[in-house]
Amino acid sequence: MGDHTWCQDRSAQVKNRLKELRSGVGFSQAALADRLGVSRQTINALETGRYDPSLPLAFSLAALFDVRIEDIFDPELDAVQPVSTPGVETTRG
Numbered sequence: 664m665g666d667h668t669w670c671q672d673r674s675a676q677v678k679n680r681l682k683e684l685r686s687g688v689g690f691s692q693a694a695l696a697d698r699l700g701v702s703r704q705t706i707n708a709l710e711t712g713r714y715d716p717s718l719p720l721a722f723s724l725a726a727l728f729d730v731r732i733e734d735i736f737d738p739e740l741d742a743v744q745p746v747s748t749p750g751v752e753t754t755r756g
Contacts, residue, residue: 678738679710679712679736681706681735684730684735685706685710699720701720
């Protein structure tokens with residue numbers, strides 16, 4: 664089995680622009696939470712970096728703000744080197 668310890672390293676915090684995006688459209692944390700079907704505490708935890716979103720929640724946020732997930736969340740994976748896959752174009756470089 665491969666070494667996936669980087670996935671479990673909670674010190675590699677996911678930075679995000681959620682508060683900036685939310686404020687930019689004039690939503691309170693409660694209003695954003697209502698739109699997404701989550702609690703205000705979840706929005707607060709996301710904004711403060713105490714919680715990383717599930718994939719469905721990340722997609723919902725991206726769709727709501729009409730941006731890519733990568734435009735909201737930065738997982739700081741600079742230390743992770745992508746593998747080469749023949750015939751597949753990479754987005755990082």
